[in-house]
Amino acid sequence: MDEIIKKLQEDFKxxxxxxxxxLSTYSHDASLFEVRxxxxxxxxxxxxxxxxxxxxxxxxxQDPTLSITARSAGTDMSGGAIGSSVIMDFTRYMNVIKEVxxxxxxxxxxxxxxxxxxxxxxxxxxxxxxxxxxxxxxxxGMIGNNSGGEKAIKYxxxxxxxxxxxxxxxxxxxxxxxxxxxxxLESKISxxxxxxxxxxxxxxLQLYKIITENYDEIMNAKPAVSKNSAGYYLWNVYxxxxxxxxxxxxxxxxxxxxxxxxxxxFRLVPTEPFSNILVVFMPSLDDVSKLVTEIIPxxxxxxxxxxxxxxxxxxxxxxxxxxxxxxxxAIKLGLQFIPEAWMTAxxxxxxxxxxxxxxxxxxxxxxNKLTEVKDHIAHFGFHMHIAHSSGEADKxxxxxxxxxxxxxxxxxxxxxxxxxxxxxxxxxxxxEFLPKVKALxxxxxxxxxxxxxxxNGNFHIIPLMDLNSPFSxxxxxxxxxxxxxxxxxxxxxxxxxxxxxxxxxxxLLQQFGPKIIELFQKTKNIFDPKNIFxxxxxxxxxxxxxxxxxxxxx
Ligand SMILES: Cc1cc2nc3c(=O)[nH]c(=O)nc-3n(C[C@H](O)[C@H](O)[C@H](O)COP(=O)(O)OP(=O)(O)OC[C@H]3O[C@@H](n4cnc5c(N)ncnc54)[C@H](O)[C@@H]3O)c2cc1C
Numbered sequence: 001m002d003e004i005i006k007k008l009q010e011d012f013k014x015x016x017x018x019x020x021x022x023l024s025t026y027s028h029d030a031s032l033f034e035v036r037x038x039x040x041x042x043x044x045x046x047x048x049x050x051x052x053x054x055x056x057x058x059x060x061x062q063d064p065t066l067s068i069t070a071r072s073a074g075t076d077m078s079g080g081a082i083g084s085s086v087i088m089d090f091t092r093y094m095n096v097i098k099e100v101x102x103x104x105x106x107x108x109x110x111x112x113x114x115x116x117x118x119x120x121x122x123x124x125x126x127x128x129x130x131x132x133x134x135x136x137x138x139x140x141g142m143i144g145n146n147s148g149g150e151k152a153i154k155y156x157x158x159x160x161x162x163x164x165x166x167x168x169x170x171x172x173x174x175x176x177x178x179x180x181x182x183x184x185l186e187s188k189i190s191x192x193x194x195x196x197x198x199x200x201x202x203x204x205l206q207l208y209k210i211i212t213e214n215y216d217e218i219m220n221a222k223p224a225v226s227k228n229s230a231g232y233y234l235w236n237v238y239x240x241x242x243x244x245x246x247x248x249x250x251x252x253x254x255x256x257x258x259x260x261x262x263x264x265x266f267r268l269v270p271t272e273p274f275s276n277i278l279v280v281f282m283p284s285l286d287d288v289s290k291l292v293t294e295i296i297p298x299x300x301x302x303x304x305x306x307x308x309x310x311x312x313x314x315x316x317x318x319x320x321x322x323x324x325x326x327x328x329x330a331i332k333l334g335l336q337f338i339p340e341a342w343m344t345a346x347x348x349x350x351x352x353x354x355x356x357x358x359x360x361x362x363x364x365x366x367x368n369k370l371t372e373v374k375d376h377i378a379h380f381g382f383h384m385h386i387a388h389s390s391g392e393a394d395k396x397x398x399x400x401x402x403x404x405x406x407x408x409x410x411x412x413x414x415x416x417x418x419x420x421x422x423x424x425x426x427x428x429x430x431x432e433f434l435p436k437v438k439a440l441x442x443x444x445x446x447x448x449x450x451x452x453x454x455x456n457g458n459f460h461i462i463p464l465m466d467l468n469s470p471f472s473x474x475x476x477x478x479x480x481x482x483x484x485x486x487x488x489x490x491x492x493x494x495x496x497x498x499x500x501x502x503x504x505x506x507x508l509l510q511q512f513g514p515k516i517i518e519l520f521q522k523t524k525n526i527f528d529p530k531n532i533f534x535x536x537x538x539x540x541x542x543x544x545x546x547x548x549x550x551x552x553x554x
Pocket of ligand 1: 029030069070071072073074075076077079080081090109130131132133136137138139140141142143144145146147148149150254255256257259260261262401404405497498534
């Protein structure tokens, strides 16, 4: 252990690990990258995090490479949860649910969403911005990425469910961050400088200045889509009409680059006891947009999709579900898969499968809504049916949730390469946009799966690639630029929910232009002038970083 890390041991109560196996494990998240950290630490509490930040502050001049990358469950697909210096994992100790009431819950970042969900559902409440990775991700990462999932068309993303955050900032102190009224903001920034909280006063003052002085440019930079995770969300902080100034709206989605979240106060909503889906089998992508336009006015809870390749994967690697469901659970699910196995065998698989979900207070209510939609879209002539049991609905949800994981685990000689994995445009542009994206991908002869949150126009396209090939990095960089240029043309965003990380930070310039990038850099400097928190993500990342970090061995 080197001298600087030995110094940390003096005050840090949690665990410090530099073993080879730990460093190897933490060299990865769910991205296509590999970056080996110097040390992995497991804080016991917020005091430990303060100790760590102060320790970096003290030693940063002597060793400028020192930095901290926050990590909850490490399922990030952008490379946001890996870094070359200190990785700080919250799941070992900082995973406590402190309070659950009908309207809010207070929880530490390392709590797995599945445990949080179980606790809130005991009183008939939940936080609806859950992800397709909800069985494996933690709530800290949902804040870090501003995550969202299948309920986003009805409920929005994580940003909509934050009452308050506790955050350790780069001065090594913990702050309570919550929406401030106009007068609260005024009193906060009018305290004379030189007092104990000079750092906080300066932070609010400088941010208020940046936002108000560049208000129109900032508002115009907001991507014209229903979900966005790219950049710093300066456009969401200050509401001119009400005077509300909410820094939670900036910290959410900032991938641990502005501070370390130590506690989250989530707003909860009531659960709906019943749900069911209408499944639509589309032979081609041609009518996707028209179909979505006709479905959206019915206000479904979810409007999700997956392609033929995702379905084949689920059938081929069905045995994986045994681990998740146990023997009898998997057998029950297996019986549901007989029609799909048959379709796979005879090659009669539809190109795209749509799932339209409604929830409600009774089965009758949902059946009526589903039937109404079914009748309304019958003129398209697609095969469709209402799931006749929760088991059948579960089958479709499993394919939708698990296909990326199945692909990650089973493909030989190639790897899943998430780099254009999260594009979004308004659904009305899909008929023009999707064929153009397909043409770009086909020009590179890539094999890929597609799933998506169709209701938002958000697609997860995951190519398979041999990352040992000397051409892979070139393809990744070139194809990303082409796809993102198309996204730009259709006023979309390069990431709806997976965030920027290593893979997209250099493309933020293409998304937002130089003026907004300058404001992002200023924002970072205000929060983190020494670049302690997760460097190279959100600002400062380069194309060379992408090339260097691509994991070469399969
Ligand atoms: C199979 C699969 C499916 C997925 N589906 C979805 C989906 O439907 N929707 C979606 O949004 N995402 C999805 N993801 C991506 C990812 O799972 C989510 O973004 C998830 O919320 C990340 O949670 P985590 O706990 O794993 O975070 P991590 O990977 O640990 O971290 C994510 C980011 O947050 C930062 N962070 C973590 N903890 C803190 C903290 N305490 N303070 C400050 N910053 C912090 C990290 O530095 C990192 O930048 C999927 C991933 C996989 C592998």
